[in-house]
Amino acid sequence: MSNFHFSQPLDLQYGCVDMSHGAGGRATAQLIAEIFYQHFHNEWLAQNNDQALFQPPAGRLVISTDGHVITPLFFPGGDIGCLSVNGTINDVAMAGARPLYLTAGFILEEGLALRELVKIVASMAQAAQVARVPIITGDTKVVERGKGDGVFITTTGIGVVPAGINIAGDRARPGNVILINGEIGTHGIAILSQREHLGFETTIQSDTAALHDLVANMIAAVPELHCLRDPTRGGLATTLNELAQQSGVGMRLFETKIPISSAVAAACELLGLDPLYSANEGKLVAICPATQAKKLLTIMQAHPLGRAAAIIGEVIEDDQRFVQMETAFGSTRIIAWPVGEQLPRIC
């Protein structure tokens, strides 16, 4: 709405969101123009309609939606803004797709400081730019103080799946190999330590990152890839249980092979948490035929987001669909599907 003129610019230093910003009139238009368009500017937003028009490339498309309600809004290594961009890019990429566009729906709480909103929107814009996936349309609503929690962001992503790629949660087969692209559990522990003001010696940073470039390299090298999924809420344990359920298989993990930083391991021990259930925001699980595993591992390790990639287990036959783990002590333990999460509002 860059052709609209407002008598006073928004007070981005001391101003707050008020109910008029969600009411659809001049105040809404000004918020959109001076904050959202200012940071997200691109040719689709410039269309200035209630929807964005684009010409998709040929092929199958995927669409994914993810709401973000994380608390606190700012945490070591990121904030709700970049998280909402990276998280949805990853959900699209987990189909092997190349993400094309994002949309963003904001639910703001009355009283939110405009300077906080600006920080969040700038972080989204930067994440979108780094990922080369523009935010092409959106929506803003405002709820009364005490009816929301600062800001909720629902992002939707759309992507195109290269021909010949068929990645899905029901394609894990006995004999397949399970890989992960790096150290687990950091996002969950970063949020917990921030929330509880735990003063660890080293600050543990969220691993939030967009994984689509890594995925593009992986499917180019190993188009036979069977499954990809990002172990976010519920961590690695939950994601592997979901895949085991969907594919009707069991899994065997090797505890000593699962990458984990010493800081996260120490924090988990101190807090009595299991890193297998701790959330990740820049990790993916890949399942591929055994013959392709070494090749896939090499490709993953060559990417900045896969340097600590590892083969962590294998898919086995099991009518009960259990995920089990050989521990460092040589015993075997069942990795159960949790009812809830260790922490609420982790993403």
Add this chain to the structure above:
Amino acid sequence: MSNFHFSQPLDLQYGCVDMSHGAGGRATAQLIAEIFYQHFHNEWLAQNNDQALFQPPAGRLVISTDGHVITPLFFPGGDIGCLSVNGTINDVAMAGARPLYLTAGFILEEGLALRELVKIVASMAQAAQVARVPIITGDTKVVERGKGDGVFITTTGIGVVPAGINIAGDRARPGNVILINGEIGTHGIAILSQREHLGFETTIQSDTAALHDLVANMIAAVPELHCLRDPTRGGLATTLNELAQQSGVGMRLFETKIPISSAVAAACELLGLDPLYSANEGKLVAICPATQAKKLLTIMQAHPLGRAAAIIGEVIEDDQRFVQMETAFGSTRIIAWPVGEQLPRIC
């Protein structure tokens, strides 16, 4: 996740949403299986991945996102569920597009009664079925009691634009004619009367409806259509001001030509509200060349959602981009672009 088995079904009569339902584990899977999949079931949800895969038809696509935070959740003529489906279908249709698919992101407040959630989800499912636009993927988050307000729903819609159709907010030209498909202001007044427990003699019902079939008829008959927009938040006045701003034109309305029910007119007079600023959820404004206006009107009136359609004004040259109205008394009044809305959280 229909292949998952849960020891106890959800208590849909007396149960409530709790934090575990948003944590990504078994409780989330059960909520999805027994409420969302139960009502939305379709081949895309059955893919059971974090994203839905589809093959788009050839052509340009549009995407639109809309958050819904309406209060109360249930109101005369609808609820947040059908509103969230119809609203986003309409945003897609306002590009002249045929809506293909929807996604839905839920933000639930801890303590929400499951039977209310079921009513809302069933209403969404019914609206989607009537409109023939399936909900193909989604997401569920839960926030603590007092950090949300029952349920917020962000829907995203994707649609395909027929070849040769170019509808946009900047295409209104002096000499064009302005039409509307029926009586204005009913949604806003329905919500207000429900919220304030106003006992009007007749219950005023929200006009929530999906307009894509009407739009399909309109563009088939008049492919030269210039603008379409649904006058939701801020009502007809706000939408016409937006279009005037975007197109760099003025507009002249004729008060006596604007359809309004006697019930809404009476309620507005009683409450001191202006129906021009009252929200609609089943209305569209169309702008077309004068030569096509009568033909377009006939087509609109032939559709159940356009029976009370009317020509309400014309586009004029005006560097100031004012929307003005000839009143019933023959005087002229400027229809200003409001700062906010008469009512918060109307959609």
